[in-house]
Amino acid sequence: MSDSIRRFLFEGAPIRGEIVQLDATWRAVLERHAYPPLLQTLLGEMMAASALLSATLKFDGAMLMQVQGTGALQLLVVECTSAGTLRATAKWDGLPENAGFAELLRGARCAITLIQPDGSQSYQGVVEVVGDSVAEMLMHYMQHSEQIETSLTVSADGTRAGGLLLQRLPEAADDDVDRWDRVRMLAGTVEASELLGLAPADVVRRLFHEEDIRLFEPQPLAFRCSCSKARVESMLTMLGPEEVESVLAERGHVEVTCDFCNRTYRFDPVDAAQLFTGGTRSPGSTTRH
Numbered sequence: 417m418s419d420s421i422r423r424f425l426f427e428g429a430p431i432r433g434e435i436v437q438l439d440a441t442w443r444a445v446l447e448r449h450a451y452p453p454l455l456q457t458l459l460g461e462m463m464a465a466s467a468l469l470s471a472t473l474k475f476d477g478a479m480l481m482q483v484q485g486t487g488a489l490q491l492l493v494v495e496c497t498s499a500g501t502l503r504a505t506a507k508w509d510g511l512p513e514n515a516g517f518a519e520l521l522r523g524a525r526c527a528i529t530l531i532q533p534d535g536s537q538s539y540q541g542v543v544e545v546v547g548d549s550v551a552e553m554l555m556h557y558m559q560h561s562e563q564i565e566t567s568l569t570v571s572a573d574g575t576r577a578g579g580l581l582l583q584r585l586p587e588a589a590d591d592d593v594d595r596w597d598r599v600r601m602l603a604g605t606v607e608a609s610e611l612l613g614l615a616p617a618d619v620v621r622r623l624f625h626e627e628d629i630r631l632f633e634p635q636p637l638a639f640r641c642s643c644s645k646a647r648v649e650s651m652l653t654m655l656g657p658e659e660v661e662s663v664l665a666e667r668g669h670v671e672v673t674c675d676f677c678n679r680t681y682r683f684d685p686v687d688a689a690q691l692f693t694g695g696t697r698s699p700g701s702t703t704r705h
């Protein structure tokens with residue numbers, strides 16, 4: 417089953433794993449913006465990694481994974497919610513033709529933020545981007561920010577994104593002292609064609625056929641953007657009447673386009689005026705005497 421994540425355990429060992437494959441979810445991101453090939457790969461790999469890491473964290477709300485660049489690549493962002501929805505976008509300006517990961521992300525920072533359902537931030541870890549790939553960047557993040565030994569392999573092409581994660585749980589020792597190194601090495605042999613082309617359960621069985629694995633049921637994932645007219649209205653209200661009126665004077669209307677889903681919200685002068693007139697009273701707000 418594509419667009420899902422599956423958890424698995426090594427029986428009797430303090431090692432857990434996750435495997436993810438994204439299909440329609442990833443294509444929904446690609447359909448909304450034309451990304452240069454390198455950004456496509458980075459964003460798809462980050463999307464797979466985001467699903468994998470968020471599955472290892474206990475949280476209610478959303479996990480935001482951001483890479484903030486200092487050069488042509490300005491921002492890569494993936495949001496994954498505890499309900500299993502994902503969205504992603506990137507900002508760039510004049511990407512060099514043959515730039516590689518290290519060149520593009522020199523001086524960049526990688527941050528992971530947890531956002532509670534009320535919108536407040538509950539946690540943020542930030543590290544400098546090191547390494548030569550999204551997987552190396554995030555393994556470094558996990559080592560430094562979470563102190564959890566993590567093995568991560570991610571891959572993406574123009575139609576699918578996929579990934580495999582293993583974590584050694586720090587609280588328990590393993591009787592089989594070589595197991596972590598052994599399974600981590602096996603995980604490192606997985607090919608992009610396997611992550612993207614085979615059923616995730618088959619990948620896990622193939623890689624770890626000599627280990628005693630318990631594979632859990634797949635959890636579905638889907639693309640969904642949380643933008644809405646109400647959220648755009650509240651953002652415009654916060655900007656204030658002067659700002660909104662100056663845009664109206666210049667263009668005759670106010671347009672706000674969501675970076676994630678590319679949906680445009682348009683406000684004519686009448687709509688815009690209503691933002692600042694206090695609104696209508698909803699039935700729920702009437703006072704009972």
Ligand SMILES: [Zn+2]
Binds near residue numbers: 644675676677678679
């Ligand atoms: Zn949106």
